[in-house]
Amino acid sequence: MSSHSNSPVAELAGRVDAVGGGRGAISLRNVSQSYGSGDAAVTAVGPVDLDIPPGEFLVLVGASGCGKSTLLRLIAGFEPATQGDVEVSGGQPVPGITSGVVFQQPRLFPWKTVGGNIDLALKYARVPKGERARRRDELLTRVGLDDTADRRIWEISGGQQQRVAIARALAGQTSLLLLDEPFAALDALTRERLQEDLRTVSSDLGRTNVFVTHSADEAAFLGSRIVVLTSRPGRVALDIPSTLPRVGVGADDLRGSPEYAALRAEIGAAVKEAAAA
Structure with missing residues (x-):
């Protein structure tokens, strides 16, 4: 993305407080998830390798059916991976213990x-x-x-x-919050307000967040890092950090900035390309 010295977003880019320690860290190593058996087996996601450090706000974005929610369930410990290793804070994920989860409903x-x-x-x-x-x-x-x-x-x-x-x-x-399209069923105004609230809460608490969405706009606004998944089986098509500031810029200024528009466009193009792959 290009730099704009007169933009409040550009001036505050990179001012993100680091969160130390290993609580909330996520590691996925050669992770795949399949359902069914024999000729009827379907691979929903993988192989995927990801390292998510403590305090990061990772957004998983992609078209419907690309495995975003499957990855979230694996990180939550709701089901074991068919292949590979999933670790949260250095150990196996335990439902209700290692993370809090917010669903679409x-x-x-x-x-x-x-x-x-x-x-x-x-x-x-x-x-x-x-x-x-x-x-x-x-x-x-x-x-x-x-x-x-x-x-x-x-x-x-x-x-x-x-x-x-x-x-x-x-x-x-918990040191980890998982959110599976929590605002998808809400009207546009309420969704924007909750996005702003979540962004503020995330910055204040310093927790690790993994947020699932199919919206490039939501991914650009919320994420400190954005991972785009391919069509099924979901694999990493794009993995980029966001240089947008987490604090110090109002939501309207952020959404109206050229940096935000460029990031949103980059994510949107990657989602379309990944869905067609």
Whole structure:
């Protein structure tokens, strides 16, 4: 991408705080995933090799069916890889322990209040009972849902429900957050607002994030690193870092910058090329 000295994005590019240690680091070595057996076997993804350092916001982007969600499930530990090794923080991924996961649908418990959903997550995370109210309020504030703890799930909007899902995923204080197209079902305005919130939360907390999307625009806005996958079986077609700043530039300025437009165009072209390969 070309440099523009008069752009606030260009001036702040590269100012990203490093996160030390190995918590949240992800390693995929020669990973493939197949379903079925014999002549009916289908390889969904692979082989894939990726190293994701702590604190990175990696976006997996590609056309539908390219294996993005499959890779996310492997990193979450929901299923073992057919071939290769998946490690999170130096060990095998354990569902509900090594990562928090946010799905396309919020998957909240409708019979519980907003606060009740968070409290349950804190209980499973073994947060002492006496600390849960404080942690719950902190999490709801973090995702912009102050004073909603007593509201029922059906009393809040779809965007607010997805905020609750993000707060619930953060409850365990894991070093890794996995997000599988969490904003796909939302209207454009709500989606943009939640993208902005997630970008801010990510910068504030320094967690490792892996975000799945098919949108070049979303990938350019959120990612500190973008990986484009080919059509099935999904393999790495493009792996590039983003030079866009994580802090110090407003969302509108960022989206309106020439650097953002160039990155979005590069990702979009790579997705189209990879889908046709």
